[in-house]
Amino acid sequence: MKYPVKINALETTVKTLCNLFIIGIITTSLFLPTTVPAEEAPESNGTLNGQVLDKITREPIIGVNVLIVNSRQGTATDLEGSFTLNQLSPGTYSLQVSAMGYLSAVADEITIQPNRTSTIEFLLEATTIQAESVTFTTGYFSNDSPDLPTSARSLRYEEVRRAPGAVEDVQRVIQALPGVAGESDQNNEIVVRGGDPSENLIIMDGIEIENINHFGYVGSTGGPISALNNEFLQDVTFASGGFSARYGDKLSSVLELNLREGSRTHFSGAADLGMAGIGGNLEGPIQGGRGSYIIAARKSYLDLIVGGGGTGLTSVPYYWNTQAKIDYDLTPRHLLTINTLTANDEIHIDDEEGSGYSRGAEKVDTESDRIIAGARLRSLWGVGYSDLILAGVSSNYFYDVFEIDRDASDRRTERRVFRQTVDEDTWQASFHWQGRGLGRDDWSAGAIWKPVTFDQTTWIESDTTVFNDGYLESLGIGYTNNNGALPDTFAYGDYINNDKLSSNKYGAYLQYRWRPTSNFSILTGLRYDGFELSNEHTFAPRVSMIYSPAPRWNITAAWGIYRQAQPLYQYEWGLDGINNDLKHIRADQYILGASFEPRSSTRLSMEGYYKDYSGLLVSEEDIVRETTGNYYFDSDKMLAERTRYAWGVEFFAQQRMATNWYGTFSYSYGKSESDDPAWGTYASSYDFRHVMTGVIGYKTTLLTNRWYMKQLSSPWGWFLKVLPINGNELMLSSRFRYISGKPHTARIWYSEGNPASPDPIYESHWADGPRNQANYSDYARWDLRLDNKHFFGKRSLTFYLEVQNVLNRGNVADYSYADDGEIDPIYQFRFFFVGGIRFEF
Missing domain, CATH: 2.60.40.1120 (Carboxypeptidase-like, regulatory domain)
Incomplete structure (x- = not known):
């Protein structure tokens, strides 16, 4: 039996979420209004x-x-x-x-x-x-962030809300940008230019956050459902590389989430129902407009409708989240902003029949919660401004795994075989200054202090494993307890481990932008990052350039060194602090690009990049075993001796919605390869060679079409009235996405135990040869979306309906290896409907 340490909740509940979407569609359709004559309900401006x-x-x-x-x-x-x-x-x-x-x-x-x-x-x-x-x-x-001079794109709230195929999830929306791929449909983690998902920095109003999603797990940056309420978004800026020295401890990308203020003039609110759950928000002024607030809450609703039993579902997800923001003018030049976001999620997987979703365990209970809170004081000083930020992020994870048996009376019994709890806390105190330099130059500087705590407790029940296929003997591994005869029997006692680390991270930067002419600027900066636990201190210079040789043309270039500490769980892995001295990962980036705007609302761009990594981890145990054949060797020591390179070329075309049309098209070709002493040279796990995404949308209204209004008044017009197309604004959009097959290491399936047994148990081992020698099948998906806005009186209603994976293509996410020897593909999202409705008052 193999017990999971990290559980991706949605991989176990794809069928459950599909049911949630269908129920949501039925529920929202009941409330969809037909056209309201203007004389009966005049619009309020x-x-x-x-x-x-x-x-x-x-x-x-x-x-x-x-x-x-x-x-x-x-x-x-x-x-x-x-x-x-x-x-x-x-x-x-x-x-x-x-x-x-x-x-x-x-x-x-x-x-x-x-x-x-x-x-x-x-x-x-x-x-x-x-x-x-x-x-x-x-x-x-225009680029609103001077700290993201290259590889950056900005999105407004409405672009995030109505993006097809993304179910209003900001991390899924940016997967349509060049150089960005997704981990899978079941997870919104992003892969940027061949890098690991952990290399991406998320910032919310200045607060650095590892994960803003439900059903995440230790070390992850994504999840199936976002805990962020999109109604808080003002705009989103994403940079896939070449970011300035202001941003540290990450290697690949920066995602900045800028949140809006609540209304300073009057009270308003909204209620919504969609994939992310059921909830609403309220906003209004504080002290006559000197400040404002906006608060929101949301929870899952499938558990409210069907409960936990008698549904035939393997599991029912349960989650809730709250979010709040307060802005208050201490003085006309000092603004205090307070943000909070809390999230809780649970999933209980009961898979006694062994469908494969539980990955070898009959019953799995997981729960996690996350608390994010921070305050920012923004002060204007005439020649510049400063941000002082105090914040904290606390994440807690709980995993329990049970085996299900039947007693002599055929009554069900449960036995806990695995338990793990993880508490991870990060505090932040940071200061940022930005101001004028000489002439039109500008400069900025800042520092950050981040105390971190990681506390993990793991218990695994004692176990006895019997191998009877001779595979271990064929490798010359003779550590059996039966004098070399089959079966090979291994007995393990209870495993109990508690590791805790507390330390401090530090960072600082200084940068200067030189602008000698109106069409040329250079940004130079130096970044320092340190980690007290590993006694690591690094300096990273960075340079970027923007040159406009002619109107509507831009040439950009960037070079920089980027450093990132290893994941916290790697430092505490092993006994006696054996991995406390791990070195930071290093990535050297080289970027060159050009863009052209044939008109003010259209941009064409092309960019090339090269990333050279060093200091990635490989286990000492793997190195010794694979290079010497000594499979007796055991070690928990990790070595920063793996390297990786990634390079690629990206093309991006974008049409903003200047009239009724909008669209984007992105294509990326890239290659990512790793090398280490244990496995040699091999394709990295995120070597997506081809990534292509096309999005197109059209905005209109049928209420001004004379022919349609005539049909609406006809005897059979009742049929048109019940369709979700009769709003004041109708948006039709579509997305097609193609990604070449992701590399993976194949597994060989063989039987355990007595071969004469009528019910043999199967186990797997990695295939011989290099890692990632196989590829999953290519990914392709076509999505359609309809948005319908109704304005009536002082209220509005927005409804959306999405058809995902229209062609019902079976995109493989992974394979399930069941105890009976059956190997089944686990598919990403198949054909299904997603719907949502939002009422504003």
């Missing part, structure tokens, strides 16, 4: 409040021209850089802002809801020319 700030200093910009694209309606910013647009009809807008001496910018997909106030913030970049009355433009593709 909405308001847009915004602020325009200097990108470097965060100081307000006065007198900025603000114009709704394709209209004559506009305004200008006041002394606080603020503006208000009143009496806007509900719908989706694009907004352009421009000011002398700054690059103008356009923001699209700004959603206006009835009787609600939407907010937006613009960060404008100063030009090197001030005296001339000339306005320069960046169009729809």
